[in-house]
Amino acid sequence: MEATTQQSSQTNIFFRPRRLAHVNMFVDGYEQAAKFYIEVAGFEEVYRQPNNLASFLSNGNTYHDFALLDIQCRHAAKDQKPGLFHIALELETEVDLVEGYRKALEAGIKFDATMDHDVAHSVYTTDPDGNIVEIYADVIEDWRPVKHGSSNKEKPQWIPGVTTVPVAEARHPVDPEIRVVESSVFRGRRLTHVAFVTKNYKSMFDYYTGYAGLVPFVGDRDSAFCVLRGTIGTGDISLLRNEHAQSEGLHHIGIEVAHEADLDRALSLLKDNNLHLEAEIDHPARRAVYIQSPDGMRLQFYVNRDWAPQALANTPSNEALFLL
Numbered sequence: 408m409e410a411t412t413q414q415s416s417q418t419n420i421f422f423r424p425r426r427l428a429h430v431n432m433f434v435d436g437y438e439q440a441a442k443f444y445i446e447v448a449g450f451e452e453v454y455r456q457p458n459n460l461a462s463f464l465s466n467g468n469t470y471h472d473f474a475l476l477d478i479q480c481r482h483a484a485k486d487q488k489p490g491l492f493h494i495a496l497e498l499e500t501e502v503d504l505v506e507g508y509r510k511a512l513e514a515g516i517k518f519d520a521t522m523d524h525d526v527a528h529s530v531y532t533t534d535p536d537g538n539i540v541e542i543y544a545d546v547i548e549d550w551r552p553v554k555h556g557s558s559n560k561e562k563p564q565w566i567p568g569v570t571t572v573p574v575a576e577a578r579h580p581v582d583p584e585i586r587v588v589e590s591s592v593f594r595g596r597r598l599t600h601v602a603f604v605t606k607n608y609k610s611m612f613d614y615y616t617g618y619a620g621l622v623p624f625v626g627d628r629d630s631a632f633c634v635l636r637g638t639i640g641t642g643d644i645s646l647l648r649n650e651h652a653q654s655e656g657l658h659h660i661g662i663e664v665a666h667e668a669d670l671d672r673a674l675s676l677l678k679d680n681n682l683h684l685e686a687e688i689d690h691p692a693r694r695a696v697y698i699q700s701p702d703g704m705r706l707q708f709y710v711n712r713d714w715a716p717q718a719l720a721n722t723p724s725n726e727a728l729f730l731l
Contacts, residue, residue, distance in 0.1 A: 420618070421514070421516070422498060423499070423638060424497060424498055424542065424619065424637040425497050427495070427599065427600055427644060428496065429598065430473060430601060431474035431491075431493050432473065432474070432490065433490055436477065438462065439701070440701065441455075441475055445588055447698075449587055449588040451464060453471065453555060454555050454557070455557045458559040460480040461477065462474075463475075467580070467586050468585065470526050471554075489704070490657070490703075491657045492539065493538070493539035493540060496540065496541070496637065499579070501575075502575045523564065524543070526545060526547040527547075528544060534614050535607055536607065538603070540619065544574070548580075587665075593670075593708045594664055595664055598662055601661065602644075602646075602647065602659050602661070603646055603647065604649050604728070605646050605647065605649060606655050608648045609628055612628045622636060622637075623636075624642050624716060625720055631650060633645070645727075647724065650724050659729075660704065660705070661709060667694055667710050669710075684697070688729050692719055694709065695708065695709035
């Protein structure tokens, strides 16, 4: 996909996401990567697309928290390297999606693609740093009968507001059953947020608070970092200025666990599972443990403590990098 989305001003808000719902990644060997996310991160594989060399994992929070696409799959570029494919923001209803899409088109915004995912309909744009962003709404309330096992089904064409009558009712999961892989190292419950070290902080802030419709939980356009949230929760996307010569792009993916005891247990199991502890954060706002996947994706497993704006506002930027 090409980076064709034009930046909107903060007065032009086209969408109001509920939350960050999933992350899609390119991996070197999707079956082995799925094994890692099951046995280490603690997510179930809920369906697989052999024709696309892809595995989809969820613990019930949504129809997938993670999508793992092989670097040899049909969506991969030539000489594709492991890394982020796209992030996805979930809307309340399909009516909201179609209305936002229509208003954005009228304002001159261009989209990369629109897609029918059977249980959800999606539009795709690209943020100022070149990250692909999916904005979608669920159209089927119970996704498990549709998304399970192995499927090679081709996706039908979907044109927002034309192909089908938009669904006005909310179809996203409400109080879903969470199925944690108890034998896994970390017993992750759900993917909650991503953190980016930005190329252009102000442009990224404008995009996510303007066009995409997230709101600041802490920080603003002039601060060293910000945490942006949807209409639920307390943080979906963290943006950080590159003040310490960091590698720009996705810094980490946040995964919530139930208790600090789960983090203690995981730390005791790292050596036996050939896992390297990259960092451990013990902060009044959050306790977090960092490891990297075999494909080099940094994963933050965390439990919130006093996760509040006043507890985060004066955090030094080098500490915020691993805290947010």
